[in-house]
Amino acid sequence: MQYSQPLLDDIRAAVDIVDLVSRFVNLRKAGSHWKGLCPFHAEKTPSFTVNPRKGIFHCFGCGVGGDAFGFVMRQDRLSFPEAVRALAKTAGVALPDERGAKSGDSGREELLRVMDLAGHFYADTLWKPAGERARAYLEERGIDTEIARHFGLGYAPEGWESLLTFMKSEKVAEEALIATGLAVARENRAGAYDRFRGRLLFPIRDLQGRAVAFGGRGFGDEQPKYLNSPETPLYTKGNLLYAADLARPTIQSQNRALLVEGYVDCIMAHQYGFTGTVAALGTAFTPAQLALLRRYCDEVVTFFDADAAGQKAAARAEELLEPTGRGMAWAVNRSGAFEGAGTLRVKVALLPAGHDPDTFLRSVGSEAFTERIAAARSILAYALDRALVDPDGATGPRARTTAFARVALLLAKVADGDEAAQLSREAASKLGVDPTQLWIEAQRLQSSLRTPPAQSRPSPPASTAPVERDLVTLLLHSDEARATLLALLGESDELGQPSLRAIVEALRHRPDATAESLMTDLPTDEARSVLSSLLVEDRESVDARVSIGQFQRRLERSQRLRRAREASQAIAEAQAKTGVAAPMHAELRTLHKESAVVYEITGGVAQSLEHGTSTSPRSSDE
Numbered sequence: 001m002q003y004s005q006p007l008l009d010d011i012r013a014a015v016d017i018v019d020l021v022s023r024f025v026n027l028r029k030a031g032s033h034w035k036g037l038c039p040f041h042a043e044k045t046p047s048f049t050v051n052p053r054k055g056i057f058h059c060f061g062c063g064v065g066g067d068a069f070g071f072v073m074r075q076d077r078l079s080f081p082e083a084v085r086a087l088a089k090t091a092g093v094a095l096p097d098e099r100g101a102k103s104g105d106s107g108r109e110e111l112l113r114v115m116d117l118a119g120h121f122y123a124d125t126l127w128k129p130a131g132e133r134a135r136a137y138l139e140e141r142g143i144d145t146e147i148a149r150h151f152g153l154g155y156a157p158e159g160w161e162s163l164l165t166f167m168k169s170e171k172v173a174e175e176a177l178i179a180t181g182l183a184v185a186r187e188n189r190a191g192a193y194d195r196f197r198g199r200l201l202f203p204i205r206d207l208q209g210r211a212v213a214f215g216g217r218g219f220g221d222e223q224p225k226y227l228n229s230p231e232t233p234l235y236t237k238g239n240l241l242y243a244a245d246l247a248r249p250t251i252q253s254q255n256r257a258l259l260v261e262g263y264v265d266c267i268m269a270h271q272y273g274f275t276g277t278v279a280a281l282g283t284a285f286t287p288a289q290l291a292l293l294r295r296y297c298d299e300v301v302t303f304f305d306a307d308a309a310g311q312k313a314a315a316r317a318e319e320l321l322e323p324t325g326r327g328m329a330w331a332v333n334r335s336g337a338f339e340g341a342g343t344l345r346v347k348v349a350l351l352p353a354g355h356d357p358d359t360f361l362r363s364v365g366s367e368a369f370t371e372r373i374a375a376a377r378s379i380l381a382y383a384l385d386r387a388l389v390d391p392d393g394a395t396g397p398r399a400r401t402t403a404f405a406r407v408a409l410l411l412a413k414v415a416d417g418d419e420a421a422q423l424s425r426e427a428a429s430k431l432g433v434d435p436t437q438l439w440i441e442a443q444r445l446q447s448s449l450r451t452p453p454a455q456s457r458p459s460p461p462a463s464t465a466p467v468e469r470d471l472v473t474l475l476l477h478s479d480e481a482r483a484t485l486l487a488l489l490g491e492s493d494e495l496g497q498p499s500l501r502a503i504v505e506a507l508r509h510r511p512d513a514t515a516e517s518l519m520t521d522l523p524t525d526e527a528r529s530v531l532s533s534l535l536v537e538d539r540e541s542v543d544a545r546v547s548i549g550q551f552q553r554r555l556e557r558s559q560r561l562r563r564a565r566e567a568s569q570a571i572a573e574a575q576a577k578t579g580v581a582a583p584m585h586a587e588l589r590t591l592h593k594e595s596a597v598v599y600e601i602t603g604g605v606a607q608s609l610e611h612g613t614s615t616s617p618r619s620s621d622e
C-alpha cells in the first residue's frame, strides 16, 4: 500500500521526534539540537543528534540517519507500512481504509496482536472466579490489586486448551500461537496445547509497553517454579529488562535506575514508590541490558544481601569489566583530565542478611530502603577489596607487589575515568604506594588491553566531496537555488555519489517539497542517512545568492564541457566510420562554441578544469 505524500507529511509533522527518540535514548539539549548516545552503535560520547524542527535524526558516529519513520523502522525492526501505522496511531492521524494492506507486514504485527490478545485474556481470567487461587497468592505476597493491574498480571487457567479455545474465537491461527511460544506443537499428532497452565503470569513488555513474552509462576510443587516464554521473533533473552516501559520516565528524571532480580521484587519496589525499578529477568546482567540502561541514566543501583554481597558484587563487577568491545574507555588526555564520561556507574546497596528488596520493603519500609540506596557503594570498590587481598592469605612485600599488579589490572578495565581515579587513590593508600605509580601502571595496561576501535565500531560512510554536499545542501535549503540550479544539473552526473544523486532526483520530482519530506522518497537507507546528515545541523545562513551564482557558473561550465565532449566524440565516431571528411558541421560548431565559452567563463584557465571538478567553486572561480 502506498501512502500519499501529504499524509506522510501530516504524520511527520504531528510526531515530536525528541519525544519519540527519548523513549529509547537519553537526550540532552545542545543548542537548538538534542544529543545522546546512539542506540544503533556502541559509543561513549554522544554523536547521535536530533533536530526537532526538521524532525530528523543523524548519528555522526555510524552515519545512520532519517526521520521518525526511519527511526521506528530501525529501532523496532518494522517495515515501512508498519512504521507509518505505528506513528499514525501515536500522532492520532487517521489512515485511509486498511483492508488488504497487510502485504507489507513482516508478520511481527500479527504476533504482537496475538500477544496483546493473550495478555488481555490472562488478565481478565485473573479477576474472574477462575483466578481465585492466583489472587490468593497475590494477597499472600502483599501485592495490591491496583499494582497487579498496572503490571498487567494474569492467570493462565488449568487445562490444555483454554487459551487455544479463546484464540480460535478470535480467528488466530495455531501457527501464530506456536510462533509466539504461547502454544506448544504436539509431538506425535497434529494440534497444539497451551504452554502456560495454572500459573500466575507476568507479562514481559518491550519499551513501548507491548507484551512480547510471559513469565509464569507455579503455586505449588509444579516444576519449574518459573516457566518463561521461549525465544521468539518478538523476544530475545537478555535484551529486555522487566518493567523498563513503566520505569523509564522515573529513570530518566532521576538519572538513576534501581535493578533487582525477581518479578516480585520489582513489583514491590514500584508499589512502595520506587518507580524507577527494573528487573534483570535472569541471574546475569547482560551487556545488552547495560546498554539499554545507559541510554536513560548514568547510574544503576543494585541490591545484595549483606552475606553474599562481597563475593557476588566482585563477581558481578568482573562481568561488567570484561572487555566486550566497548568495555575499557578511560584515558588521560593531555591536560591531565579524564576522558570517558557518559559511562554507567554501577553501585551496590546492601540489604541485611537473608533479605531481598521485596522482604525488606514489606518488613522495614520505604524510608529505610531509601537510606540503603543513599549508602550504596561502587560495585568496583568490592572488586577492589578483593584485588587487594592475596588469595592465599599471604602478606609481606611479595604479596604487596602482586596486589599492586592485580589492582592496576582492575583499574585498567574501569570504563569511567573519574571512578578509576577515585579507586586508584583508595587502593594506593591501602597498599601504601604512590597513587601516580599505580596510575601509570594502569594506563600502560589499558593501552595494551584496549580493543582496536576499528573492530568495535561500524565505519562511518565514505566521505564525499564537500563541494557536492554543499551544492545539495544549498538545493535543499533554498527555493531560489532549486529554481536556478536543478535544470542545470543534467543527469546529475556532476554528482559522483549515488546518494546525493538520489536526493537530487527526488528533488527533481517534487521541487516544492520541504527538505525533510524527501526522506520517504529516497530509495535506500544510505541515501536517507546522507539526507539526514545534511539536514540535522542547521546550516549557518551563508549568503545563498552568492553560492547560487557560484554554483550556477560552475554547472553551466560543466554543462558546456559535457556538450563539447559529446560533440568531439560524435565527430570522432563519424570520422572513424566515413573518413576524416565526414560532414560534421553542427557538431564542430558546438564544440568550438562551448569550448570558447568555457574558456571565457574561467578566465582563460580552461586546461585546469578537467581536474578542477572536485575543488570548491569559491577557490576555482575567483
Ligand SMILES: [Zn+2]
Residues within 6 Å of the ligand: 038, 039, 040, 041, 048, 059, 060, 061, 062, 063, 064
Ligand atoms: Zn550511531
